[in-house]
Amino acid sequence: MVIDALSDSLGLTFSALADPTRRAILARLASGDADVSELMKPFALTQPTISKHLKVLERAGLITQGRDAQRRPRKLIGVPLRDVAEWVEPYRRFWELRLDSLDGYLKGMTAKEKRRAGKA
Amino acid sequence: MLERLNMTADPGSTTIVMTRFFDAPPSAVFEAWTRAEHIAHWWDPSGAPLAVCEVDLRPGGSFRWVNQGDKGTEHSFTGTYSRISPPDELVFAARTLPSGPYSLATLSFIEDSGGTKFTMTIECQSVENRKALLAMRIDVGTARTLENLAVFLHKTGRTEESK
Secondary structure, eight states: OHHHHHHHHHHHHHHHHTSHHHHHHHHHHHTSOBOHHHHHHHHTOOHHHHHHHHHHHHHTTSEEEOOOSSOOOEEEOOHHHHHHHHHHHHHHHHHHHHHHHHHHHHHHHHHHHHHHHHHO | OOOOOEEEEOTTSSEEEEEEEESSOHHHHHHHHHOHHHHHHHSSTTSOOOSEEEEOOSTTOEEEEEOOOSTTTOOEEEEEEEEEETTTEEEEEEESSTTSOEEEEEEEEEEETTEEEEEEEEEESOHHHHHHHHHHOOOOTTOOOHHHHHHHHHHHHHHOOOO
């Protein structure tokens, strides 16, 4: 059950991240909170378009809405991005070990060839 | 010193890219990947030779590499070759994680200042696969630390005589 919930939220994260504009919005929020009008400027998008993207990001749990007196700044949440990194980690561990092993093997072969060439 | 494995994953797609430099020419790295007598001596990170190492190197041919392991820890890596272009490209379909789904792996070997820039691209079939993989939570707890491994493999590599 826990795993189901986890995979589902990861699916949401992936589809939210599939859009380049949404990734750009996240990158912008990584450097500080911003409200809709602040986000509109760099992306040259209309307010409804920005709002639509923000909703998708919010549903995926990637951002949250803060409450200021006047503005409602959006804030980046790191947890779903960490889940993506965790997904890649088993691949890294599996392949890093094997490629390190290959590296050691190749170095051994090269050393042997040099020795052989030296004797000849 | 260990060379770093560089790894990137585009969260919006289903592709993982790993790059790494090897201090040997592409032809040597390609051979190490495609000849059973070589694979048998590096595939198992513990340094032990493989118990089974079958290689049918032709498009549509399959391979099966099984390490010795202790009881219950044997692992077999199997797949099917789809493109073989020595010395710069090798493509096969395999489970690129022990109990993961099948994915297509494209290996490229590019000459770079006397060595080889190695790039491995893994294309998972769908985002669903990624979810399945996460759910499986592959057990990698038995892996040695990389530092021990490097020392060990260097020693093994030097004492091995293939001919």
